[in-house]
Amino acid sequence: LLLLYLTGGLSIPDPKQREALIKLEASMQTGGQLVLTDTEQRLDARLFKMKQEELEREDFPPAMHFFKARKLIRNSPIFKLLQKMPKGGALHVHDFSMVDVEWLVKNVTYRPHCHICFTNDQSIRFIFSSQQPKPLPHCSLWTLLENLRAKTVNTTDLDNSIMGNLTLFTDQDPEALYPTQALVWKRFEQIFQAVFGLVTYAPVFKDYLYQGLSQFYMDNVMYLELRALLPEIYDLDGHTYGKAWALKTCQDISKQFVANHPDFVGVRIILTVNRWGIDIEKMVQVVEEAMALYRDFPDIMAGFDLVGWEDRGRPLWYFRDALSLPVDRGVSLPFFFHAGETDYQGTEVDQNMLDALLFNTSRIGHGFALSRHPLVKELSRKKGVPVEVCPISNQVLKLVKDLRNHPAAALMSEDHPVVISSDDPALFGASGLSYDFYEAFVGLGGMRSNIASLKQLAINSIRYSSLTPNQQEKALSLWQRRWDKFVSENAFW
Amino acid sequence: LLLLYLTGGLSIPDPKQREALIKLEASMQTGGQLVLTDTEQRLDARLFKMKQEELEREDFPPAMHFFKARKLIRNSPIFKLLQKMPKGGALHVHDFSMVDVEWLVKNVTYRPHCHICFTNDQSIRFIFSSQQPKPLPHCSLWTLLENLRAKTVNTTDLDNSIMGNLTLFTDQDPEALYPTQALVWKRFEQIFQAVFGLVTYAPVFKDYLYQGLSQFYMDNVMYLELRALLPEIYDLDGHTYGKAWALKTCQDISKQFVANHPDFVGVRIILTVNRWGIDIEKMVQVVEEAMALYRDFPDIMAGFDLVGWEDRGRPLWYFRDALSLPVDRGVSLPFFFHAGETDYQGTEVDQNMLDALLFNTSRIGHGFALSRHPLVKELSRKKGVPVEVCPISNQVLKLVKDLRNHPAAALMSEDHPVVISSDDPALFGASGLSYDFYEAFVGLGGMRSNIASLKQLAINSIRYSSLTPNQQEKALSLWQRRWDKFVSENAFW
Ligand SMILES: [Zn+2]
Ligand SMILES: [Zn+2]
Numbered sequence: 001l002l003l004l005y006l007t008g009g010l011s012i013p014d015p016k017q018r019e020a021l022i023k024l025e026a027s028m029q030t031g032g033q034l035v036l037t038d039t040e041q042r043l044d045a046r047l048f049k050m051k052q053e054e055l056e057r058e059d060f061p062p063a064m065h066f067f068k069a070r071k072l073i074r075n076s077p078i079f080k081l082l083q084k085m086p087k088g089g090a091l092h093v094h095d096f097s098m099v100d101v102e103w104l105v106k107n108v109t110y111r112p113h114c115h116i117c118f119t120n121d122q123s124i125r126f127i128f129s130s131q132q133p134k135p136l137p138h139c140s141l142w143t144l145l146e147n148l149r150a151k152t153v154n155t156t157d158l159d160n161s162i163m164g165n166l167t168l169f170t171d172q173d174p175e176a177l178y179p180t181q182a183l184v185w186k187r188f189e190q191i192f193q194a195v196f197g198l199v200t201y202a203p204v205f206k207d208y209l210y211q212g213l214s215q216f217y218m219d220n221v222m223y224l225e226l227r228a229l230l231p232e233i234y235d236l237d238g239h240t241y242g243k244a245w246a247l248k249t250c251q252d253i254s255k256q257f258v259a260n261h262p263d264f265v266g267v268r269i270i271l272t273v274n275r276w277g278i279d280i281e282k283m284v285q286v287v288e289e290a291m292a293l294y295r296d297f298p299d300i301m302a303g304f305d306l307v308g309w310e311d312r313g314r315p316l317w318y319f320r321d322a323l324s325l326p327v328d329r330g331v332s333l334p335f336f337f338h339a340g341e342t343d344y345q346g347t348e349v350d351q352n353m354l355d356a357l358l359f360n361t362s363r364i365g366h367g368f369a370l371s372r373h374p375l376v377k378e379l380s381r382k383k384g385v386p387v388e389v390c391p392i393s394n395q396v397l398k399l400v401k402d403l404r405n406h407p408a409a410a411l412m413s414e415d416h417p418v419v420i421s422s423d424d425p426a427l428f429g430a431s432g433l434s435y436d437f438y439e440a441f442v443g444l445g446g447m448r449s450n451i452a453s454l455k456q457l458a459i460n461s462i463r464y465s466s467l468t469p470n471q472q473e474k475a476l477s478l479w480q481r482r483w484d485k486f487v488s489e490n491a492f493w
Numbered sequence: 494l495l496l497l498y499l500t501g502g503l504s505i506p507d508p509k510q511r512e513a514l515i516k517l518e519a520s521m522q523t524g525g526q527l528v529l530t531d532t533e534q535r536l537d538a539r540l541f542k543m544k545q546e547e548l549e550r551e552d553f554p555p556a557m558h559f560f561k562a563r564k565l566i567r568n569s570p571i572f573k574l575l576q577k578m579p580k581g582g583a584l585h586v587h588d589f590s591m592v593d594v595e596w597l598v599k600n601v602t603y604r605p606h607c608h609i610c611f612t613n614d615q616s617i618r619f620i621f622s623s624q625q626p627k628p629l630p631h632c633s634l635w636t637l638l639e640n641l642r643a644k645t646v647n648t649t650d651l652d653n654s655i656m657g658n659l660t661l662f663t664d665q666d667p668e669a670l671y672p673t674q675a676l677v678w679k680r681f682e683q684i685f686q687a688v689f690g691l692v693t694y695a696p697v698f699k700d701y702l703y704q705g706l707s708q709f710y711m712d713n714v715m716y717l718e719l720r721a722l723l724p725e726i727y728d729l730d731g732h733t734y735g736k737a738w739a740l741k742t743c744q745d746i747s748k749q750f751v752a753n754h755p756d757f758v759g760v761r762i763i764l765t766v767n768r769w770g771i772d773i774e775k776m777v778q779v780v781e782e783a784m785a786l787y788r789d790f791p792d793i794m795a796g797f798d799l800v801g802w803e804d805r806g807r808p809l810w811y812f813r814d815a816l817s818l819p820v821d822r823g824v825s826l827p828f829f830f831h832a833g834e835t836d837y838q839g840t841e842v843d844q845n846m847l848d849a850l851l852f853n854t855s856r857i858g859h860g861f862a863l864s865r866h867p868l869v870k871e872l873s874r875k876k877g878v879p880v881e882v883c884p885i886s887n888q889v890l891k892l893v894k895d896l897r898n899h900p901a902a903a904l905m906s907e908d909h910p911v912v913i914s915s916d917d918p919a920l921f922g923a924s925g926l927s928y929d930f931y932e933a934f935v936g937l938g939g940m941r942s943n944i945a946s947l948k949q950l951a952i953n954s955i956r957y958s959s960l961t962p963n964q965q966e967k968a969l970s971l972w973q974r975r976w977d978k979f980v981s982e983n984a985f986w
Contacts, residue, residue, distance in 0.1 A: 055837065324506075347940050354515065447840050
């Protein structure tokens with residue numbers, strides 16, 4: 001058709017040919033090849049109308065910062081539908097920002113033996129301990145939170161202030177509060193430190209994971225792949241546990257959760273290490289550890305990744321010797337590299353996506369810069385390596401302001417392999433996957449993405465998971481049943 | 494190479510192969526196929542170093558709003574080099590925002606018989622008249638500016654206030670002043686109204702064009718294609734002149750300017766009409782008028798276009814009968830449509846780029862949305878229809894915030910036909926082409942774009958102009974001489 005058009009001479013455009021070209025282009029997008037049932041088409045018509053209304057609103061949520069848009073999104077009928085939709089798996093979520101901070105404060109910090117201290121740089125730290133803990137440098141003395149609360153007139157204010165220290169989300173103007181990438185990343189790291197003492201306490205570590213699975217499950221997500229640091233876990237009496245213990249615990253929690261929720265598939269773990277402040281020698285150790293864990297815990301362990309602010313960390317290529325170890329030794333260790341989470345072009349860091357592919361990564365985390373790399377894009381497509389798109393994360397971390405303008409919109413317009421995920425929902429004031437699905441569907445997709453796009457995204461999240469082909473088939477048929485139910489329940493109104 | 498890599502099994506990446514892939518990708522970008530002279534390579538090495546220093550600065554100008562970045566850019570050594578660089582032609586500039594507003598205020602409003610009035614919506618209007626002009630609705634009575642200035646203690650304040658009414662540029666926070674696209678476009682239209690009475694006064698009309706050519710010439714631009722409304726021009730005594738007169742005048746001024754500056758090629762005019770508030774019947778008249786002018790003034794008249802806020806105007810397809818007239822009647826009228834200046838996807842307006850191509854447009858103005866349209870992109874590439882990229886305009890009109898993230902970065906990474914232009918430099922506080930070249934080179938290009946990109950962009954601006962092949966050859970050889978001089982003068986330091 002395209003050729004036909006190109007060979008044609010100077011003539012008035014034929015409306016039918018024009019219509020055919022528009023349809024042809026629409027068929028190239030994510031989900032464009034799916035054949036829809038009548039009921040799906042009905043639901044699609046409904047979604048189309050809902051979107052038209054959404055676009056006519058004065059404040060268009062995807063054009064706004066998520067912190068300002070969240071309230072609008074919550075009230076959006078499209079969002080409510082997306083919450084109900086079975087979305088498949090969440091493949092890019094970090095271990096300690098799965099659960100909303102309210103739960104952390106209202107549940108975790110109210111547990112016995114929770115101590116708090118206040119750092120010189122306006123942050124807080126926590127520790128659970130049966131005795132008075134040793135003081136931290138650059139920090140006030142530890143106070144038992146129970147005692148502090150008893151002395152405080154307004155504990156609501158105290159709790160809100162704690163909560164504010166555990167998330168980037170704010171009611172203030174986010175542009176004013178986080179004017180630069182450097183500042184928002186700094187705050188990000190601070191929050192991580194603050195959360196750390198809470199979630200690495202053994203009983204909380206277990207409950208947090210269970211609670212995280214619950215929240216994703218409630219959001220109609222059926223499977224999770226967690227980027228997890230698996231840090232040292234501690235007890236009340238100062239006893240500590242290593243990665244193997246943590247991994248085993250995740251496995252137990254996952255089994256327990258699946259036993260209680262048979263339509264949930266489980267969780268798998270991608271071991272991560274911060275790319276910042278680690279040297280090659282240490283990286284070799286970590287990769288060796290990852291290989292051992294992958295061998296010992298094949299069911300729960302999915303692979304390995306580097307995390308942290310990419311622009312300021314070492315590029316993947318710097319660690320090439322360490323990352324070559326598995327192939328060198330003929331040992332299997334799948335990679336799931338964060339790569340291309342940058343706005344800079346042509347820097348060393350900007351080659352991370354290429355290097356991720358050269359190291360046979362299974363997926364690319366973010367790949368925000370992919371559309372600016374035609375050859376890497378082609379490689380990723382040909383190898384079937386999907387990009388994990390996390391719209392809200394990219395906006396909050398200041399890679400893009402208006403989500404209509406997110407580069408993955410171009411990727412989705414040509415059905416590049418993508419999955420949608422939420423990265424650190426608790427830190428962004430989101431939860432589960434629905435907010436990111438909303439941004440992808442309404443913002444990135446505009447009037448063009450449709451029920452087929454949503455269906456394809458859900459299918460992709462299973463197809464591109466680290467589950468075995470057998471497990472994928474099982475998960476897909478489970479998903480399909482729930483999908484059909486969702487469609488038939490919502491197609492008529 | 495790509496295939497070779499894809500067929501390879503699981504192995505450690507070969508550094509040589511990796512280097513080859515990186516080079517292969519670099520060769521795909523704008524200018525990637527050019528073979529550089531030794532001197533060009535030297536200049537390139539210098540530019541690379543300058544860019545590295547620019548990237549290390551705390552405030553990276555392309556990541557900031559241009560109104561805040563302008564001062565930094567002015568002091569950038571790269572910018573100073575780009576000013577000296579022969580940039581070829583400016584193919585997307587509007588008639589009444591070529592000249593900086595200081596000239597308008599300091600020169601034009603100081604001419605005799607200049608009257609001013611103040612509108613109810615906080616704007617101003619001007620008229621030159623030998624008698625007291627008839628009052629405008631929703632406006633104060635006309636005051637002779639000369640008298641007003643005589644009565645004013647601080648004329649500098651008055652002049653600054655007038656200036657502020659003639660440009661979007663501001664020292665205030667642009668995000669706060671123009672929070673939405675609707676507001677910035679509203680202000681845009683207001684300014685246009687304010688400027689109108691000044692620049693449609695016959696003597697000013699001539700001087701403005703001459704001054705505009707001077708400013709672009711000073712910026713080392715050798716050729717201009719102006720989008721021009723060619724509105725009614727008036728005299729002191731209320732005499733008025735039509736489009737033919739205006740076109741003839743442009744031609745005279747162009748000739749006069751070329752006579753005084755033999756290394757300038759001239760100006761050509763693309764007649765424009767606002768897509769907003771025009772019906773089909775009127776559009777038919779305008780197209781007929783354009784055909785007649787194209788026939789009568791083949792030297793100066795380049796073609797036809799629609800302007801104004803695309804999201805709120807009728808789509809091109811709405812005017813299909815009018816736009817089909819030239820082909821219908823076997824009459825020639827090249828089109829240069831603004832299209833795809835939108836963040837919304839899948840709307841009617843979002844089909845403008847496709848329709849522009851179906852109507853055989855010679856270039857696409859902005860094409861901001863092109864990277865999200867794989868089929869339209871392919872068409873534009875195959876037909877050799879370039880996109881006129883105006884980075885600062887897109888940022889000020891709120892399509893994109895951080896220019897590293899401009900979608901044309903992807904287009905340039907794959908050598909899609911593009912030219913760089915400045916749209917409405919006076920309204921944005923820019924001038925000539927250098928600021929937009931800076932943003933394209935440092936922002937869109939990052940560390941990747943190089944001297945070859947710049948060279949290719951300059952060549953593109955001649956190759957994709959409406960000049961005849963003969964004129965293009967002449968212009969290119971003129972440009973080449975100046976380019977060689979520029980390169981040899983700046984390669985060593
Ligand atoms: Zn992540
Ligand atoms: Zn324009």
